[in-house]
Amino acid sequence: MAEQKRVLVIGSNGRIGQKVTNKLSEKGYQVLAGSRHTDNLDRDNITYVYVDLLDSVDKLVKNMQAVDVVLFVAGSGGKDLMKIDLDGAVKTMEAAETAHVKRFIMLSTIYSLDREKVASSSIRNYMTAKFYADNWLMKNTQLDYTILQPGALTKESSTGKVTLNDGQASDNSLGNVADVLVSIVANDNTIGKVITMHDGETDIESAVKNS
Template sequence: MEQKRVLVVGANGRIGQKVTSKLSDKGYQVLAGSRHADNLDHDNITYVYVDLLDSVDKLVKNMQAVDVVLFVAGSGGKDLMKIDLDGAVKTMEAAELAHVKRFVMLSAVYSLDRAKVESSSIRNYMTAKFYADKWLMKNTELAYTILQPGALTEQSGTGKVTLNDGQASDNSLENVADVLVSVVGNDNTIGKVITMHDGETDIESAVKNS
């Protein structure tokens, strides 16, 4: 069976680089979507220019014959409305126009809890995530999964996590990338919002039982 074609939007970010490489290692056909081609050379990876400030029509052009869109892009707090919110929504709109079925969104723990969003020390970022996640769930027909890790760290990945306990604990970048790859390969995660942090269960088992 031919492996899925996955477009990673935000492929040059901290998570994006890791998840792009890991998907390639698993044998997926990977389209690395970014404004910058640096650091994206790898087997099974094709660089495609993706600028979230572009129109929906331009974004559609890089989604032909794509099975899964994996959205891991972010502005780093520099342009939350245009990138983290509107860029995400435009990507969803483009995915539907390109007849992509599956959409995996990297979000943040408590992004759908309005009270926690409003009291957050990074409220503007969380608000952008709130509305992007809501749009994906309520305004599209995409087969979505929303992954909500807590704080990201540079610690080495353990390969073990805890899912869906609602806690906002630390997450190694490696573990987050590995969970995203596992989500792409497990359709039981469709239609689910999954919280995560570093924990005690091996990733593949945790995702399959999520």
């Protein structure tokens, strides 16, 4: 049941993080909203907790007690790629394993695992950070992972409809990405999968269940 799951959202203050946190709460999940900004008031199944990805693994572990799912949607916005987008992600994985959390969902980006596309990308440094973080999750942990790879993010209104796993780099509304992440939390058939996405024609619940 959704109400029994406790989800730690790393990067809850970001554009997608805020949406995911609110949507999880609306569905009855107990949400720990993790970021360096904890001046928000706790509300509607949401507890704000201080999480700094520059901290040690031991400190990160403290906020993972009794957590069922870690959802990593953090990013430095290109300002500190190695310490946040790469090492911060890896430390979060290590903390999850130390805290005996099995489920780990990573928000990544399209083509993050394609070394040739990473090398030729106009945002190569960001793509490189995601390449190594995603590979670490897949190859160096025992976590029940899902990696979501959307294309470019837009501020367009969410449609509730997407296309998954066609490998195309097309636009994604922030709301659609958040809704897919929430659906992944609920659907264990996504464990061990890398899922590409963009705005499309299939309702999100059906698309994720058949991914």
